[in-house]
Amino acid sequence: MIENAYQLIVYVLTLLGVYEWIYGIFQSFGIDYVLQIIIVFVEIVILFAFVLVTVMFLTWMERKVVAMVQSRYGPMVTGPRGLLQPVMDGVKLIGKEDIIPAKADRWIFTLAPFIVFIPALLVFIPLPFGKSLIISDLRVGLLYIIAISAMSPVALLLAGWASNNKYSLMGAMRAVAQDISYTIPLALTAIAVVMFTGSLSTVDIVNAQGGTWFGIIPKWFIFIQPLGFILFLIASIAEMGRIPFDFQESESELVAGFFTEYSGMKFAMFFLAEYAHLFAVSGIIVTLFLGGWEGPALPFIPVQLTSLVIFLIKTYAVIFFAMWLRDTVPRVRIDQLLNLGWKIMVPLAVLNLLLTGFIVVAGVI
């Protein structure tokens, strides 16, 4: 039974007939743990490369979706349908001067983009992209995801403070207020899902959603707790800081929020982290509520491939919804945002938890 990506790589190497040979070489030196480290390194590199390519594609997709909503073409010149536009943007940003303001706190100013960027990638480690396509099936996977996501307000505050700019600091304060307000309903609705599965492991959560009721309705958690799904969706969009809730960078009030002073590659890291966060959050929504990689299996095709495709289709549907919402609704006011967070979302999340508790104890489902 292949459980994670490590075993999958070993399995593929064994099928190719080279694993025994490589293992023998390492064992003859008595350093077979080095082989394990190399394989883990390879899978991490594959994951991060995949995530970064996806994130670059997402910046293109965002621009295309905005353009289609606004009856425009969007990027069309670079590559087919403008598909290479993110590459050109990256080249342009690398060529830009890396400005550090004279009165900025240089050390923190340089550190902040990395503290934003690294957790955005670390979130993907317990995320199941497909059957056995997971780096590590942590037993506390969901807790890990929420804990790693909770690092981002720290980094935003560092960036805002170190810039020594009033707009940066105000944007960072808003981002932190918003992030903390919405992490609570996010975690509470996630707990409601965990009450069904009895496990924080993302793989167990996905496995619990396999199968169907009456042969047609898939056993996704969105059908058991629609309220939880809506709360989680709104809370994650707010936590990402996208329009309707983009207070951290509301352009008309703060120039660009906490990354006003950033340029060049540091700005690119904030930008990439934002889209990596979007991808990660969509993946988490799919894992928790939309059945993860569960779906119809096709004959003659490895289940890893079909499950990966199913997972990506669902994830892109959620991403499209986030972009679509962004192009439709205007920004809410800051008081509306905090009222929504504390006076509506948190009580509803607790109510959802209570109802879920009743259902679980009654053993209806």
Place this chain on the structure above:
Amino acid sequence: MPWISKNWTMKGIIKGLIVTLKHVFHIGGRPTVTVQYPYERMKLAPRFRGKHAIDEDACIGCGICEVNCPNSTITIVKYNTRWFPQFNLGMCMFCGICVDVCPMNALKMTGNYELADYTRESLVYGPEKLLFKKEANQ
């Protein structure tokens, strides 16, 4: 409790989402309205006011256009023993009054709107750039 929206069903948001989705899929007469400019251009109206053109045979160099120009765009200059208007298009607002007041109907405006240039001096269009012969055009 005034902070609870009366529209808790989010009807307005859902309506807006449907409208934007119709734009995405071009449903109900919502085409893409922009054009890929350097590669394709929009069709111009026949009375579009672009760069000027002077009918060499009709112009008498009377200077009425110079007098009437609100931005002092026009100066009358000597060219090949005759007098013609010279346009400083950096100052021109393309109002078309010079065309209207010309007693000989010698002035007209073409559809050329790509007039960007690198220096202010190159925006001064003398008769050598603007003259045309009506016979040659017909």
